[in-house]
Amino acid sequence: MSQPKITIDQDQVDVLTNQTQFGVEAPLWEKGTATQSASSLAQAQATAEAATAKAKTKKTLPKILIFGAAAMTFLLVITALVLLTKKQNVGSSSTIVQPSPTSNVETQTADQARLDELQSDFRLADPTQTTTPFPPVSLSISL
Amino acid sequence: MKTLGSWLLSVCFLSLILCRLVVVIVPPVYAQSPTAQPTSSQSTDAQLNSLRNQYRTQLEVYQTDERDFSIARDQYNQLQTLTSLEDAVKSTQKVLLSRDDVLITYTKMMQITFSQSTGIQLDLKNGELKFFDSILSDLNKNHDEAGLATSRDTVEQVAVDFSPISSELQSAISESQLLMSYGKVQALFDKTVVTRDDIKTHVLAQQTDALKLSEKQRAFVQIDDTVTMVDSELKAVLNSFTNPSTYNNTQPTENLNQAYAGISRTLSYLGEVLNN
DSSP: OOOOOOOOOHHHHHHHTOHHHHHHHHHHHHHHHHHHHHHHHHHHHHHHHHHHHHHHHHHHHHHHHHHHHHHHHHHHHHHHHHHHHHHHHHHHHHHHHOOOOOSHHHHHHHHHHHHHHHHHHHHHTOTTOOSSOOOOOOSOOOO | OHHHHHHHHHHHHHHHHHHHHHHHHSOOOOTTSTTTSOOHHHHHHHHHHHHHHHHHHHHHHHHHHHHHHHHHHHHHHHHOOHHHHHHHHHHHHHHHHHHHHHHHHHHHHHHHHHHHOOSSOHHHHHHHHHHHHHHHHHHHHHHHHHHHOOSHHHHHHHHHHHHHHHHHHHHHHHHHHHHHHHHHHHHHHHHHHHHHHHHHHHHHHHOOOHHHHHHHHHHHHHHHHHHHHHHHHHHHHHHHHHSGGGSOSSHHHHHHHHHHHHHHHHHHHHHHHHHO
């Protein structure tokens, strides 16, 4: 393995080692670096600000989204509950209003239910029972 | 700006949720709903409850006064002194007053209960309510007399004056109780007749077997006979109110009990026809 041979001309060596020229050009080099560093600092600051703003937006946006989603879910649940309750009410009222069974078994069940209701009414209508008996007072008080 | 936007959004959501909660939690009040305004039956019930409480208290007071009166009377009968006579007169006056209090409250309770009862003809009802008014007036007058009676003679006079009032009161109470029972039995009978008609239609329409059909028809003939009997018994009770001179005191009660027993039989027959 042989390494490639680097050959430098004498002129090139002169240019590179010319300290006088370097001494003249050195401040220029320094100025350029300062200007460059100032502009890069400004750029960095702008980038940092943009990043912070982005991060803030990123942080705020999910919060709003989560809150909105939660609120919407809550509203949906409440609406569903209300609708279910209304449906149940409508269902129960319709069963009371429309007792028209079609089959024989249903008719018999309905008739039996009416008979049962009459039996309970019958117990309440007993003429021997009174809710307000005459007060236990003597009607013949005399000295 | 973004923070302000998020706040506005939050406020909007919160207000929406609050509105929804208000709609769900607060029940709607309809014009004819019972909560819209207290009905007359509610106020009557409250009045009746208040009278019941008053009646209980007055009855306890009367029982104490009656015990004191018995002791004072016995002492006067034994001792025959002026002091014992004074005590006996005072305790008699006291017990007469507390008895009137009890009877006045009881009559008011009966009047309200009777006015609330259903199934009674309006003219009969109004006549009975007027009778109650007249009795209440007599009882109040007797109460005022007893309040002024301080001597033995005046106390005795109050007791004598009470005698016709008590018989009127007893008659009014028994009549109103019979009328209320009649109203209940008549309402039950009306419902039974409607149910009988419906069951008859259903059972005879559903029966396909000829033998079974004739069996059911015979059963309904028996049920119809019982219903007719109940109807005539109830009419007899009603006649006793419109023409009281044609019946003795116990006849309407017997008629009503017969009608009640007839309804019991009808319901039992209907149950048999339905299940066999």
